[in-house]
Amino acid sequence: QQQVKQSPQSLIVQKGGISIINCAYENTAFDYFPWYQQFPGKGPALLIAIRPDVSEKKEGRFTISFNKSAKQFSLHIMDSQPGDSATYFCAASPDNNAGNMLTFGGGTRLMVKP
Amino acid sequence: KAGVTQTPRYLIKTRGQQVTLSCSPISGHRSVSWYQQTPGQGLQFLFEYFSETQRNKGNFPGRFSGRQFSNSRSEMNVSTLELGDSALYLCASSLPGDGGAQYFGPGTRLLVL
Secondary structure, X not given: OOOEEEEOOEEEEEOOOOEEXXXXXXXXOEEEEEEEEEOOOXXXXXXXXXXXXXXXXXXXXXXXXXXXXXXXXXXXXXXXXXXXXXXXXXXXXXXXXXXXXXXXXXOEEXXXXX | OOOOEEXXXXXXXXXXXXXXXXXXXXXXXXXXXXXXXXXXXXXXEEEEEEOOEEEEEOOOOOOEEEEEOOOOOEEEEEOOOOHHHOEEEEEEEEOOOOOOOOEEOOOEEEEEO
């Protein structure tokens, strides 16, 4: 059972544009929602994360929007750059006191054209 | 501060063999989680160790096992390798009270022939 659904699978954006990746989850026990960026041959790198008590979090060009009632969250990359070309994964985890076990979305391959 | 390190980075084995992968977490991190990444199944949680005890386990067969040492370093073992075990195995560490943030190593790419 895929508990975190991510879309789109691939995305092409022009340099300077906005990249938007969406995720939906099913398990209401999820309490922590990170986004990871992965380049070929590398491990995933934590980009930004949010908890359900806030609806938006911004760090530099990266913003997470969170809709608890709809069980959806999204990543917005403003002023997208060719260096942002990578695979992005959303994830979800239950309360940290229960341990650290991320459930990942299927990934989005982003290409930013110069 | 050094990141998560994993050894070896690449490994080739044949069906039926067993393999042991190693992970050294970020200094001070006591939780180590393991994940399997394949093109077909994506990133899947294997298990998590905290203070030398397995705290959580994913939906993988018993051929997959792990352990954690007193210095927080962790190993995972896969016995009786199958072709489908070919994957990138990722280790992640986290700090208690850091809100769940997990930091991944570069992974060990295992090829089973």
